[in-house]
Amino acid sequence: MQLIRRIEINYLRSLYTAVLVNPGDMNVVFGRNDSGKSNLLRALNLFFNEEVDPGQEFEFDLDFSDIRRDAAKAAKGRQFIAIRIDFNVPPNYRASLGDTISIKRQWNIYGERTDTLPRGLSKGSRIQLTRFLNQIDFSYIPAIKDLQVFGDLIERMYGAAAQSSGFESATDTFVEAIRAQTSGLSAGLSKLFGSTTKLAAPTDMGLLFRSLDFAHGEDGHSLLRQKGDGVKARHLPELLRYINEHESGKKFFIWGFEEPENSLDLGAADAEAERFAEVAARSDTQVFITSHSPAFYLASSDRTKADIRRVFVSKQQVSDGARDIVVPKNAISVIDTLDDAESRMKEASLLQLPYLIRQWGNLKKDRDAIEAQAEQLKRKLEQLRSPTLFVEGRFDKELFDAAFVRAGLPRSAVNVRILGGTPSTTPELLPRLLSAGAIHPEAKVLFLFDNDRAGRTAHKNICGKAPPAKIHEVSSGLGAWVLPQSPENADFCKKYSILPEHLFFTSEFLYPAKMAVELCADIIGPRGIEESRSEIHEIYHKHLSQAVSAPLRAAVPGTIDWFFSRGVPNNFKERFADAAANTLPQSQIDQIANAAWDFLSS
Structure with missing residues (x-):
């Protein structure tokens, strides 16, 4: 929350003049000891709670700026403390107060307060302003967090x-x-x-x-x-x-915390800084923190994206020129970039803090990278504990991931993994498994290969025999299968006397043949059709007799025979797979997915 949009402080303790413009959801205030960091929080406490330190009454003589006191005595000027706060008005008050409103509170030497409000406020608007201010709670937690602090909060x-x-x-x-x-x-x-x-x-x-x-x-x-x-x-x-x-x-909460990193190790301070950032990202809370910790300079919240500002408070001193002029003119400067922080802290002889900030920032990056790797490994291990279906390629994975979702299974129920091709020999299988993420001894595994020469060879290497029509359970929890042939493709093979060992059948043939033919012809276009006219699949070219292969080469483009004897050209497979998944019936794919799930979940 960014309820406060500007703070101006005059003559409060060490702050001769301090202006903070556009504070964020969370504001981290740095500076040397005795520079005035805490006085920024004390100013807010005085404005909202009529006290400078928690539980202590405001005393003008103690809280008035020494520099201003000397200057006022020399020039017989007025002695006062002034705090002006500009607010971003919440939506429910804007009709009567506008988008922003400024309130100045001033205390004289007798401790009497005078409020300066915008001119022209109606009586009704003044009532609304009072109501708005009464809904703001400012809580001040000092650096020393003793039993008194806890007692006050527990009483609240x-x-x-x-x-x-x-x-x-x-x-x-x-x-x-x-x-x-x-x-x-x-x-x-x-x-x-x-x-x-x-x-x-x-x-x-x-x-x-x-x-x-x-x-x-x-x-x-x-x-x-x-x-x-x-x-x-x-x-x-x-x-x-x-x-x-x-x-x-x-309804609106402003926190003033002094040095929340006290007594915390750097790791705990880092976690605390992130927690404060999460609180500040809420729609009802704005946070102001004083700190010396690199963890709070680097505070962030990836989950909430809180707007975090970093400012530096410099100790103001009388300049050599005139008694009532101080340097720097504004005690507060923005150090949102590390270069700005380094420059300002160097002026204040705080060279070690920018160094620690940079070092801690680098360590955090390394730590975050390690945590990300650990989380990735954890997810991979969790996936390995799920029943696993190994398929040959990316299109197969997308096909069966979608089928399991249609079956009503959560995505975590089945881990569909890619072998990246078909291992033709048993020694090839282990590297492929390692590349795909290996397997877990507690998870059931099913290998599903294309029903082509390479797929059947891989199946035989695992099972020791030619693939049957159904899933073959090699051992407890391990199965192998080749894509079951569709009835339309079986008719095609019978028509041309194609033997099972010469079959070429992949996932693109799992759709209704006529619809798949039309989609393929539409995707590859006239030029692709022409190029495919005399070509048939390699396995048919090698193993079919001239009497059988000649009619297949002469098959009319756009017919079922033309499609089954050629398949989808490699350079069009991705377009075909995407279009088929969105436009063609999936019933045959769903039947295979259901059979795979029956095996994996049994």
Whole structure:
């Protein structure tokens, strides 16, 4: 969320003048110690909560800029602190407030506040503006995250939870259980004072909740008293997120976190930075963070694409020219690129941080690459655990992937893999399997070959005999099959006395013959038809007698005999496969897929 679109701070502590334009969903603020990073968050806290540090009342003398104090005394000028915030107005308020609105709040030496609103606001618009501001919650988490910080948040958590249905009755049950255990005490007190006396819940239950803890881990260790600071700190964003989601009356949330990487190792800081980016990508939350960590400079969220800005706060000092002029003029500069960060940090003698950012960035790239490879390997291993159908080529894979989907099977049910051709010998099979991803001993496997010379040879090498019409189970969980011949192709072979060992039958013949012929002729066109006129498939050319092959060469283009004796030319197979998959009946393919699934799932 980018609710705040501009921040201007004047004369708050070390910030003489600081302007941040177009902050993002998440804004990471860098700078040397004592440069004023935290004062940016304190300015937001003062604007929204009337306090500079959490739980401490605003004191002008403590929070006023020393440089401005000296300049004002010398020139008898006014002493004040001013904070102006420009908002991107949420859609439901734009009719009365416009697309953007600016509010300036100024505090004088007596701590009195004056608000400057846009001119011309009607009474109704002012009411809407007040309502809008009341719906903004700014939460400030300081650098030192002690029990006080947790107590404050847990008390707020009680307030949020107490608004849910059923919570009050649960509290009553809790109190009644304590009364039952102390009934003797209550009876004695009642007798002593002559009136009913019994334990009751505190008037402010939030005070009771402040002492609540989190049982952490299987051993139930106390989070707040037994766990390290890093573990405790990582609970804070989740706790605050819960409060935001359950508190009534608030709709827009702005977080100010000081150094969330404190007590975290670099890996944990990296994970925390990504978590903050995910929160900032929400439509109701904007985040401002101070940090010294390269993990937060490189924060990103690939899942959410949060807009993350990086800024640098420089310590302002009086210039040599005039007493009331400081350098730099604006304490805040944008360092969204690493070159900008390096330049600004070099000026502030923070040379080690840009180096660490670059090194950590390179390590993250290496880590991400390794994680991507590991995830790919994991997916491949998961696929290998699925029943696997090995086919010869890409078109076969697409054909049977679609058939299994039509059968209502999830894509993960059957792993269709490509052998990349037909292994003609057994030694060729192992490299092909390794190239295709190998096999898993727990997964059933079926090899489905084209019903041509190479396919039948591969089948025989695996099974030790000529392929039968049905799936041959070589061993438990391993089967081999050649494409079963269609009735129309069987009639063609019978007509020309083509023996089974001379058969040429591939997946392009699994469609109704007449429709497949028309599609093939349409795709290859007159020129392709002419080129195919005297050519027949190689296996028929070699093994059929002249008396049989001559009529096939003379077959009229566009007939079933012409199609079965030639097949689809290699340079047109892809176009034919794509068109056939989208326009021709798939019933024969589905029958084969169902038979394959029956074997693989049995």
